[in-house]
Amino acid sequence: MNDLAIHTQGLAKFFGKTRAVDGLDLNVPRGSVYGFLGRNGAGKTTTVKTLLGLLRPTAGSAQVLGYDIRRDLVAILERTGFVPENKTLFDSLTPAQLVRFNQGYFPKWSSELVERYADLLEIPMQVPFAKLSLGNKTKVCHLLALCQGAELLILDEPSVGLDPVITDLLLRLLVEDHVSEGKTVFLSSHQLTEVERIADWVGIIEKGKILLETRLEDIRQNYRLIRAAAETAPAVSSPDLVAVQSSDNFRTYLVARAAEDFAAMLRAKGMTILEILPVSLEEVFLGLTRKEVPCIPGKPGTIPVPA
Amino acid sequence: MYPWKAWHDSRSRVVVYILAALCVGALSGMDVVADANWHAYWRTYFKPRVFYNFNFYMDVTLWKLRESVYYGQIAALLAGLSLGASSTGREYGAGTMNFVLTRPSRRWNFVLTDWKVGLAAMVIIVSGLAFPLLPVLCWVHAQGPGNILGCLPSLWVLGAAIYGLSHFTTLVGGSAPKGLILSAATLLTYSFLPTALLEWWHVDMLVRATDWTLRPFESGSWPLSPFDWSVTAFWLAVAAGFLGASLAWIKWREV
Numbered sequence: 001m002n003d004l005a006i007h008t009q010g011l012a013k014f015f016g017k018t019r020a021v022d023g024l025d026l027n028v029p030r031g032s033v034y035g036f037l038g039r040n041g042a043g044k045t046t047t048v049k050t051l052l053g054l055l056r057p058t059a060g061s062a063q064v065l066g067y068d069i070r071r072d073l074v075a076i077l078e079r080t081g082f083v084p085e086n087k088t089l090f091d092s093l094t095p096a097q098l099v100r101f102n103q104g105y106f107p108k109w110s111s112e113l114v115e116r117y118a119d120l121l122e123i124p125m126q127v128p129f130a131k132l133s134l135g136n137k138t139k140v141c142h143l144l145a146l147c148q149g150a151e152l153l154i155l156d157e158p159s160v161g162l163d164p165v166i167t168d169l170l171l172r173l174l175v176e177d178h179v180s181e182g183k184t185v186f187l188s189s190h191q192l193t194e195v196e197r198i199a200d201w202v203g204i205i206e207k208g209k210i211l212l213e214t215r216l217e218d219i220r221q222n223y224r225l226i227r228a229a230a231e232t233a234p235a236v237s238s239p240d241l242v243a244v245q246s247s248d249n250f251r252t253y254l255v256a257r258a259a260e261d262f263a264a265m266l267r268a269k270g271m272t273i274l275e276i277l278p279v280s281l282e283e284v285f286l287g288l289t290r291k292e293v294p295c296i297p298g299k300p301g302t303i304p305v306p307a
Numbered sequence: 308m309y310p311w312k313a314w315h316d317s318r319s320r321v322v323v324y325i326l327a328a329l330c331v332g333a334l335s336g337m338d339v340v341a342d343a344n345w346h347a348y349w350r351t352y353f354k355p356r357v358f359y360n361f362n363f364y365m366d367v368t369l370w371k372l373r374e375s376v377y378y379g380q381i382a383a384l385l386a387g388l389s390l391g392a393s394s395t396g397r398e399y400g401a402g403t404m405n406f407v408l409t410r411p412s413r414r415w416n417f418v419l420t421d422w423k424v425g426l427a428a429m430v431i432i433v434s435g436l437a438f439p440l441l442p443v444l445c446w447v448h449a450q451g452p453g454n455i456l457g458c459l460p461s462l463w464v465l466g467a468a469i470y471g472l473s474h475f476t477t478l479v480g481g482s483a484p485k486g487l488i489l490s491a492a493t494l495l496t497y498s499f500l501p502t503a504l505l506e507w508w509h510v511d512m513l514v515r516a517t518d519w520t521l522r523p524f525e526s527g528s529w530p531l532s533p534f535d536w537s538v539t540a541f542w543l544a545v546a547a548g549f550l551g552a553s554l555a556w557i558k559w560r561e562v
Contacts, residue, residue, distance in 0.1 A: 052409050054562040077411035084409075088402040092316060104308040105410045 108149025391473020400482030471549025
């Protein structure tokens with residue numbers, strides 16, 4: 001059995017001249033919680049839609065649970081639970097009727113889980129979907145995805161409209177009921193705190209390309225922010241350097257490993273090291289994806305510095 | 308499953324249509340009998356020479372039945388358009404196509420399922436119109452003026468073709484209003500383009516072709532040849548063509 005739940009090689013999806021996904025290489029290990037992060041328009045939803053056959057890839061290849069997305073789509077869909085970005089289901093049906101509609105498609109459907117989750121998530125099962133609040137609509141989408149006995153859950157913006165209590169409960173259910181049973185969760189989200197809480201892998205996408213794919217533990221243990229000062233910042237380059245931010249005479253370096261060695265190199269170039277800090281996922285994400293604002297000529301400010 | 312959902316979405320509309328068809332059929336049946344009786348009474352009372360033909364009662368009955376066939380065409384048209392516009396293609400506009408197409412089933416299966424439910428509903432509605440007329444139709448049929456019951460399959464097939472058109476245009480347009488507009492545009496083009504060609508450029512080929520396709524439904528020719536195999540086969544082919552187009556479209560369209 002393939003060890004990867006999702007594996008893409010050079011996956012691309014173009015809309016005319018727009019390269020929504022541009023040579024994406026993803027490796028999502030089975031049994032992991034994978035946080036798929038990116039800014040608006042980075043290509044997250046396009047990637048998800050391509051993996052589920054809603055869009056046809058322009059180039060490259062992709063396997064989901066070992067099945068090719070071009071040839072074995074039905075086998076993939078049988079084993080994959082999906083919560084879409086827009087939480088829209090059939091307006092005329094109640095959640096109970098949506099359950100009835102859905103269960104016929106999935107041989108491993110669990111009616112016991114339906115009862116349990118409907119109760120825990122406080123879903124009004126007899127109210128037409130159109131009349132539900134956004135939060136309740138999101139809950140229904142989760143209910144349908146979680147009860148189908150899927151090996152892989154693809155959740156696109158899973159906490160839209162949910163209050164903190166339900167979000168917390170949902171994350172716990174994902175980990176306790178699904179990840180603990182060896183299922184994979186692919187979480188596409190803007191909510192970095194949620195991802196940081198349950199994910200063990202993260203992938204950061206920007207302009208359709210993967211910028212970073214690593215274990216979250218690796219970020220916690222090895223990634224560091226180095227704040228340094230100098231009258232004129234020297235040019236530095238290192239394979240460990242992930243991002244640089246500049247402000248007046250200060251520089252903030254994000255390094256992937258060997259922070260002490262990198263700091264020593266900066267000192268040797270005449271910089272004063274102010275502090276070396278552990279980083280959060282948010283700082284890594286911002287460091288990689290933030291668009292630096294060019295300074296106004298003659299005024300100090302943030303300026304882009306080439307790595 | 309999708310057949311259940313398709314039926315759930317269209318059932319209230321279908322029930323209303325069936326009731327309307329039964330009412331129109333019943334009224335039409337009463338009208339046929341009443342009018343024939345009234346003409347018979349009128350002839351007996353005034354004995355005008357003009358009505359001294361041998362099967363007067365039958366003639367009036369047939370003449371009135373032609374109106375019922377006209378109602379049948381209207382029913383097939385309305386039922387086909389309406390049911391087709393409430394089919395799978397509507398899911399694009401409603402934003403639910405993501406959900407539908409991520410159920411583990413071949414895409415063509417959703418269209419085929421929709422077709423089965425829609426077509427069954429359309430056949431029931433058109434038949435609903437004929438049902439109250441059945442005693443009159445059987446009586447007339449027994450008198451031997453031609454196979455007038457054979458008109459019903461022609462109406463079903465015409466309805467299937469219109470349903471196919473509406474189903475396909477809704478799939479292409481992505482919503483019921485767009486589907487209906489595209490269908491109406493197609494039907495109007497089909498009706499008026501041949502005449503326009505004849506008027507403007509004296510080209511009569513299309514007029515002759517269109518007339519041929521509508522031959523079974525023309526009151527002038529009916530009921531002498533109420534069931535026309537070749538024309539019925541033509542409409543069947545049109546319906547199948549639209550079904551094929553819908554299957555191809557849903558297979559290739561991205562969401």
